[in-house]
Amino acid sequence: MQEFEHSPSADHKRYVRKVTLPSGKTIEVISFDDDLAPAQRELHVCPECDSQLVYPVTWEEADAARWTVDLRCPNCEWTVSDTFDDQLIQRFDETLDRGTEALITDLRKLARANMQEDVERFIAAVNAEYVLPEDF
Ligand SMILES: [Zn+2]
Numbered sequence: 193m194q195e196f197e198h199s200p201s202a203d204h205k206r207y208v209r210k211v212t213l214p215s216g217k218t219i220e221v222i223s224f225d226d227d228l229a230p231a232q233r234e235l236h237v238c239p240e241c242d243s244q245l246v247y248p249v250t251w252e253e254a255d256a257a258r259w260t261v262d263l264r265c266p267n268c269e270w271t272v273s274d275t276f277d278d279q280l281i282q283r284f285d286e287t288l289d290r291g292t293e294a295l296i297t298d299l300r301k302l303a304r305a306n307m308q309e310d311v312e313r314f315i316a317a318v319n320a321e322y323v324l325p326e327d328f
Pocket of ligand 1 (some may be wrong): 215238240265269
């Protein structure tokens with residue numbers, strides 16, 4: 193068994209995201225974030241539906257410190273084209289990087305959940321005698 197060092201820090205907030213699988217199962221995805229400022233506008237958060245999956249469709253440098261970005265929410269199809277300062281974009285970029293990591297974690301969990309479902313289906317099939325010894 194492996195042991196992980198765990199050092200809870202006040203600077204690190206814990207976020208639990210619930211992901212509902214197509215089967216109706218809900219899994220919890222826990223992530224840690226140390227620089228999320230809820231009071232500030234976050235480009236990855238949809239102002240219409242609060243989805244955190246807003247992503248940039250196109251980026252264009254407006255001037256030395258600003259970017260013109262087309263954003264789209266995949267959840268409610270909200271879109272906007274606006275110019276944002278470099279700092280906000282920088283943070284958005286970091287969030288997107290983290291989002292990719294979170295997505296990979298989600299997919300791993302999803303794969304594991306699917307596997308579990310397969311096992312359950314297999315057990316159900318065995319119980320229902322759909323799988324006979326000669327199938328092996
Ligand atoms: Zn939305």
